[in-house]
Amino acid sequence: MIERKVDVINKAGIHARPAAMLVKTASQYDSEVFLTCEGTEVNAKSIMSVMMLAAAMGSRVHIRVDGPDEEEALVAVAALFESRFNEE
Amino acid sequence: MPTVRKKKSRAPEALTVKGLGVSSGIAIGPPFILRAALYVPPQRKLTTAEEIEQEVARFHRALEITREQLHQTIQEAKADYGKEYSAILESHFLILEDVEMIRGTLKHIQNSRLDAESALSAVMDKFKHSFLKSNNEYLRERATDIEDVKRRLLGNLSGQQRSFVVEEPSIIVADTIRPSDIAGIDRSRILGFLSEAGGALSHFAIVARSLNIPAVVGIANVTGFIGDHDTLLVDGHSGNVIINPDDRAVREYRRRAEVSRREDAELEPLAELTCETRDRHAVLLTANVELAEEVEAALRYGARGIGLYRTEYMLFSERELPTEEQQYREYLTIAQKMYPYKITMRTFDVGGDKIPLDILASRGYVREDNPFLGWRAIRIALECPEFFMPQVRAILRLSATHPVEIMLPMIVSVDEVRSLKRMIDEARRQLSDEGQAFNPSIPVGIMIETPGAALMADTLARETDFFSIGTNDLVQYTLAADRGNPKVASLYSCFHPGVLQLIRQTIDAANRHKIHVAMCGEMASNPYATVLLVGMGLMEFSALPPRLPKLKKLIRGVDFSYARKLAEQILAMDDLKEIEQTVTRETKRLLGNITDA
Numbered sequence: 268m269i270e271r272k273v274d275v276i277n278k279a280g281i282h283a284r285p286a287a288m289l290v291k292t293a294s295q296y297d298s299e300v301f302l303t304c305e306g307t308e309v310n311a312k313s314i315m316s317v318m319m320l321a322a323a324m325g326s327r328v329h330i331r332v333d334g335p336d337e338e339e340a341l342v343a344v345a346a347l348f349e350s351r352f353n354e355e
Numbered sequence: 356m357p358t359v360r361k362k363k364s365r366a367p368e369a370l371t372v373k374g375l376g377v378s379s380g381i382a383i384g385p386p387f388i389l390r391a392a393l394y395v396p397p398q399r400k401l402t403t404a405e406e407i408e409q410e411v412a413r414f415h416r417a418l419e420i421t422r423e424q425l426h427q428t429i430q431e432a433k434a435d436y437g438k439e440y441s442a443i444l445e446s447h448f449l450i451l452e453d454v455e456m457i458r459g460t461l462k463h464i465q466n467s468r469l470d471a472e473s474a475l476s477a478v479m480d481k482f483k484h485s486f487l488k489s490n491n492e493y494l495r496e497r498a499t500d501i502e503d504v505k506r507r508l509l510g511n512l513s514g515q516q517r518s519f520v521v522e523e524p525s526i527i528v529a530d531t532i533r534p535s536d537i538a539g540i541d542r543s544r545i546l547g548f549l550s551e552a553g554g555a556l557s558h559f560a561i562v563a564r565s566l567n568i569p570a571v572v573g574i575a576n577v578t579g580f581i582g583d584h585d586t587l588l589v590d591g592h593s594g595n596v597i598i599n600p601d602d603r604a605v606r607e608y609r610r611r612a613e614v615s616r617r618e619d620a621e622l623e624p625l626a627e628l629t630c631e632t633r634d635r636h637a638v639l640l641t642a643n644v645e646l647a648e649e650v651e652a653a654l655r656y657g658a659r660g661i662g663l664y665r666t667e668y669m670l671f672s673e674r675e676l677p678t679e680e681q682q683y684r685e686y687l688t689i690a691q692k693m694y695p696y697k698i699t700m701r702t703f704d705v706g707g708d709k710i711p712l713d714i715l716a717s718r719g720y721v722r723e724d725n726p727f728l729g730w731r732a733i734r735i736a737l738e739c740p741e742f743f744m745p746q747v748r749a750i751l752r753l754s755a756t757h758p759v760e761i762m763l764p765m766i767v768s769v770d771e772v773r774s775l776k777r778m779i780d781e782a783r784r785q786l787s788d789e790g791q792a793f794n795p796s797i798p799v800g801i802m803i804e805t806p807g808a809a810l811m812a813d814t815l816a817r818e819t820d821f822f823s824i825g826t827n828d829l830v831q832y833t834l835a836a837d838r839g840n841p842k843v844a845s846l847y848s849c850f851h852p853g854v855l856q857l858i859r860q861t862i863d864a865a866n867r868h869k870i871h872v873a874m875c876g877e878m879a880s881n882p883y884a885t886v887l888l889v890g891m892g893l894m895e896f897s898a899l900p901p902r903l904p905k906l907k908k909l910i911r912g913v914d915f916s917y918a919r920k921l922a923e924q925i926l927a928m929d930d931l932k933e934i935e936q937t938v939t940r941e942t943k944r945l946l947g948n949i950t951d952a
Binding site: 282283287290291294310312313314315316318319 | 489
């Protein structure tokens with residue numbers, strides 16, 4: 268299992284489109300991907316869970332990945348945050 | 356919103372709710388409530404491992420079917436609507452693939468031993484409620500997406516059919532009443548209808564009127580506040596619905612129902628009499644018919660033909676277009692029952708609020724922002740010959756043995772008429788080549804239901820054998836008001852002077868060119884309009900069968916010369932109120948002891 272903390276730096280926060288991007292990216296990997304924010308942890312492959320988390324999203328998100336391809340998965344998911352979900 | 360007025364009464368408390376009456380008559384009885392638009396079987400506890408396995412398989416199968424359906428919809432949406440709409444559907448796709456939703460449902464089936472429907476509903480509702488509780492407005496709105504996907508899935512789990520058994524005569528209560536619902540109930544067990552959705556022109560309202568079953572629509576949350584053990588009183592004329600009426604109200608309405616039964620009995624002998632004014636001006640009374648079962652009633656009420664045969668119902672029972680042979684057989688059944696009287700057959704009039712999705716989607720139909728101004732009726736026929744030609748061929752073949760006519764709906768220009776006539780000629784050529792018989796001079800007419808057609812009536816009259824004025828659309832397009840929308844419904848009146856001018860132009864053009872002119876819209880069934888229309892020179896009224904005796908009483912009670920003068924007076928008026936007062940006064944006078952509705 269590996270973890271990383273990322274900042275939410277896109278202006279709009281996590282809305283529908285970024286949430287969908289997260290789910291689509293996470294779903295490409297066999298590993299389990301979890302996002303934690305302000306004490307709530309959700310499955311990153313569940314759109315409804317990610318959106319619920321998104322609404323309460325603060326500035327910092329904790330990514331936790333566990334599985335055979337965890338390295339690649341973590342890099343891909345973190346890259347979305349770093350690229351501000353291609354929004355700007 | 357209906358106005359709700361509480362009445363002083365003994366328990367259980369009487370409650371009067373006002374909706375829109377779309378089919379008159381009075382019904383008193385117990386409700387039969389179709390709880391949701393979607394039939395969901397009652398919760399079931401699974402007992403055996405096999406049952407669990409079965410439910411798991413059913414759930415997976417529903418996921419697969421729904422995925423397939425949604426995928427197709429997204430592809431179509433992308434091509435025709437661009438990114439925004441397809442993004443919403445994509446989010447539905449993501450909900451459908453949501454691992455927590457799938458896991459949660461499987462867990463409920465396997466561990467809590469619930470049936471697939473209940474398990475899925477529990478999981479989806481939990482998500483939905485946490486969305487709804489959010490203080491983020493955007494998220495709250497997304498709850499409808501969850502509900503939408505849930506319904507798609509439930510539909511594929513249980514099938515779209517609502518299945519239920521109405522055991523005693525009841526008033527059917529539902530948020531929406533679909534044609535398939537009515538078809539599934541024994542007629543003698545339907546006392547009345549009460550629904551939240553549906554306007555006066557909805558399919559079910561039309562069927563309710565032709566079957567003479569009282570119906571009221573437009574009552575918000577109707578399935579929510581009516582209980583299984585309530586007694587309902589439905590007045591399909593005023594739109595009043597009384598829940599648990601007191602004895603006095605029941606007596607009063609029973610008396611009114613008795614009066615209308617007596618009137619029916621009084622009007623009945625009229626069915627046999629000729630339809631002409633006192634000074635012998637003959638008027639043809641025909642019926643609007645959709646189903647073969649209605650023909651008998653139409654004849655009993657004195658119809659001398661069918662002035663509007665709606666053929667499109669055939670498109671709603673099948674996934675694909677009915678073949679020429681299927682159509683021929685169906686039309687023959689009706690024609691035999693109506694023989695020797697004529698049948699005016701309107702070619703498929705779909706689009707607007709009547710969309711056979713399976714059939715249209717494969718021909719490039721996409722959801723329209725403004726379906727009443729969209730791809731409708733002959734606009735589809737012109738683009739898709741396979742939609743039009745088999746129907747025309749079937750009607751032509753029928754014309755060899757029965758008096759039938761072809762009527763083309765939704766015409767706006769002479770160009771359309773010419774193109775369609777070329778297609779009809781082509782069908783004639785084909786049949787001749789095949790050695791099939793048909794009537795070479797079968798009348799081909801058009802509906803005048805757009806202001807554009809009414810204004811071009813003179814030109815159109817040269818190209819056609821008859822006109823039939825469709826007032827429902829003509830009024831809505833002329834006054835730009837949807838009668839189903841309570842905010843603007845009051846603008847919708849067939850007596851608006853502008854509408855009357857268009858009708859006059861149409862009738863005058865027909866008279867000038869010596870072609871037949873009929874009316875098949877709701878106005879033709881409206882007793883307040885009868886004398887006015889006779890005076891304007893209308894030759895045929897195609898109406899709801901139960902209305903025919905009343906129309907005949909009006910026509911037989913008046914002189915044509917008087918009706919003409921009255922029409923002239925009314926056409927000179929510019930005030931809608933004055934027009935309505937005048938026709939009301941005249942109608943009441945002529946009907947005497949018969950009530951006006």
